[in-house]
Amino acid sequence: MSEANIELREALASDMDWVVQQHGAQYLREFGWNSEFEALVADIVTKMQAQHDPAWERGWIAELDGQRVGSVFVVRKGATQAQLRLLLLTPKARGRGLGSRLTDECIAFAQALGYQSMILWTHSNLTVARAIYARRGFRLIQSEPYHGFGCDLVGETWERVL
Secondary structure: OOHHHEEEEEOOHHHHHHHHHHHHHHHHHHHOOOHHHHHHHHHHHHHHHHHOOOOOOEEEEEEEOOEEEEEEEEEEOOOOEEEEEEEEEOHHHOOOOHHHHHHHHHHHHHHHHOOOEEEEEEEOOOHHHHHHHHHOOOEEEEEEEEEEOOEEEEEEEEEEEO
């Protein structure tokens, strides 16, 4: 399939159930994470919707041939700091540079608004996402082992100066 079949559009309220469901299903299938993870994503989405400031925050949905295949969001973490949240690609969307493209959209959006930095939280086992972040200048600033989502994990905080 060609690049022409991939579209990025602004996320709508009607996309949020899909974002939650996809995160839960994919992380269970790929990493064995239990329903605590889906509940966390649902909480993040609920808070994003309740506190959404369209002047400073945005979400994108990636579509391949008209079907949702990815998501990412920028939320306001502080007066000068944005946060990248909920980057996800379905298996059929992977290998097309779409994770990089979604991340680039977030960075460009935050830079255009004058944010000074962007932060994100991820996990050490998410090697593909971590590589995307590193190639875009994000640096690991904190790493902490913990037990969550039914697994022993290492949570990571990454930051990029904009």
